Amino acid sequence: MAIDPLRMHDVPSEAGVATARAAGPSVVRRAEPVTGHAPGGGLPLMVLLTIPSLVTAWGLPYYVLSLAQRLRHPLHPVLKSSGPLGLAFGALALTMFLFMWAYPFRKQARWLAWTGPVGRWLDVHIVMGLSLPVIAAVHAGWRFEGLIGLGMLAMVIVSLSGIIGRYLYTHIPRNRAGLELSLEESGAERRVLLTELAVETGLTPQELERSLGLDLRPQAGSGIHRTFARLLTDDLARWRTLRRLRREWSRSPRAQTLQDGARLGRALRLARRELALSQQVRLLDATRKVFGWWHVAHRPFAMTALLAVVIHVVVAVWVGGVRFTLPGPPR
Numbered sequence: 001m002a003i004d005p006l007r008m009h010d011v012p013s014e015a016g017v018a019t020a021r022a023a024g025p026s027v028v029r030r031a032e033p034v035t036g037h038a039p040g041g042g043l044p045l046m047v048l049l050t051i052p053s054l055v056t057a058w059g060l061p062y063y064v065l066s067l068a069q070r071l072r073h074p075l076h077p078v079l080k081s082s083g084p085l086g087l088a089f090g091a092l093a094l095t096m097f098l099f100m101w102a103y104p105f106r107k108q109a110r111w112l113a114w115t116g117p118v119g120r121w122l123d124v125h126i127v128m129g130l131s132l133p134v135i136a137a138v139h140a141g142w143r144f145e146g147l148i149g150l151g152m153l154a155m156v157i158v159s160l161s162g163i164i165g166r167y168l169y170t171h172i173p174r175n176r177a178g179l180e181l182s183l184e185e186s187g188a189e190r191r192v193l194l195t196e197l198a199v200e201t202g203l204t205p206q207e208l209e210r211s212l213g214l215d216l217r218p219q220a221g222s223g224i225h226r227t228f229a230r231l232l233t234d235d236l237a238r239w240r241t242l243r244r245l246r247r248e249w250s251r252s253p254r255a256q257t258l259q260d261g262a263r264l265g266r267a268l269r270l271a272r273r274e275l276a277l278s279q280q281v282r283l284l285d286a287t288r289k290v291f292g293w294w295h296v297a298h299r300p301f302a303m304t305a306l307l308a309v310v311i312h313v314v315v316a317v318w319v320g321g322v323r324f325t326l327p328g329p330p331r
């Protein structure tokens with residue numbers, strides 16, 4: 001029989017929690033982290049944004065000039081798109097851009113599992129996607145005319161729309177590897193979370209459900225705007241509930257164990273995951289639908305950027321702006 005993750009009777013039994021308490025926290029099965037996997041990539045993103053930003057700051061006197069004035073500037077040989085620095089940024093941007101297409105490929109190709117979980121690949125996709133427009137802009141000398149201007153525009157749109165996609169992605173229940181959880185798996189995950197939370201806080205599952213103030217009624221999806229409004233409202237409600245829980249639990253005589261700051265922190269992390277999961281499941285159909293539409297909108301811009309980049313590279317090599325020369329024998 002399928003488990004309905006929203007049903008109240010799906011909370012763990014007192015007996016189950018008592019067994020888990022007796023076994024001790026180290027034996028209780030650990031719940032998945034909040035967004036399926038720990039998000040990473042902050043440092044690489046900072047590096048990939050800092051380097052082109054520093055070059056831009058250094059070359060600013062050159063970049064503000066018109067095309068004709070640039071020809072006479074001492075930085076022109078280095079910073080022009082076909083100069084050593086400009087070309088290095090171009091090659092990096094092209095490599096990163098082509099790598100962006102490896103993510104959808106990895107998602108389909110299970111035999112590539114040895115390269116790491118899909119969630120990690122998405123982290124790399126996001127780091128590259130956010131820094132790519134700035135790196136490509138340095139290669140283009142911060143000028144966006146003609147075909148490459150169209151490519152840049154498409155790339156910026158894909159990048160910005162990616163932020164929305166990532167938001168929707170994190171509102172669909174996932175496991176550690178980044179794969180979607182089914183309703184049954186989400187229900188089982190909620191039970192694990194409530195058991196862990198009961199062990200951590202010393203409260204009963206029923207007290208916890210009351211304390212968390214869970215609203216378990218399914219939400220029917222109704223269009224993009226209402227779904228986004230609901231998701232944002234849920235995020236805000238979760239943030240408010242967690243603040244209230246911090247206050248209540250740190251003072252509650254029923255939750256003595258939470259006087260310890262580290263334990264309170266752990267309990268709040270579990271509570272956040274439980275709240276997020278029940279909100280996600282409640283709105284799952286609507287979020288999945290909007291995420292599906294997002295995919296449809298994301299793809300044509302990504303394809304436009306790809307087409308513009310391919311034409312640009314072919315023309316650059318063919319017309320002769322870029323020459324790949326091998327060093328000849330010494331004369």
Ligand code: HEM
Pocket residue numbers: 100101103104107122125126128129130132155158159160161162163164165166169295296298299302305
């Ligand atoms: C030049 C930049 C980018 C390109 C060319 C690009 C390209 C793509 C492509 C081709 C897909 C697969 C679409 C599909 O399966 O229908 C995809 C998916 C995705 N991208 Fe990007 N992307 C870029 C930037 C970004 C950025 C900056 C983010 C986040 C901040 C992002 C987040 C996502 C997400 C969340 C998905 C869907 C993941 C999934 O459903 O598993 N992308 N992207």
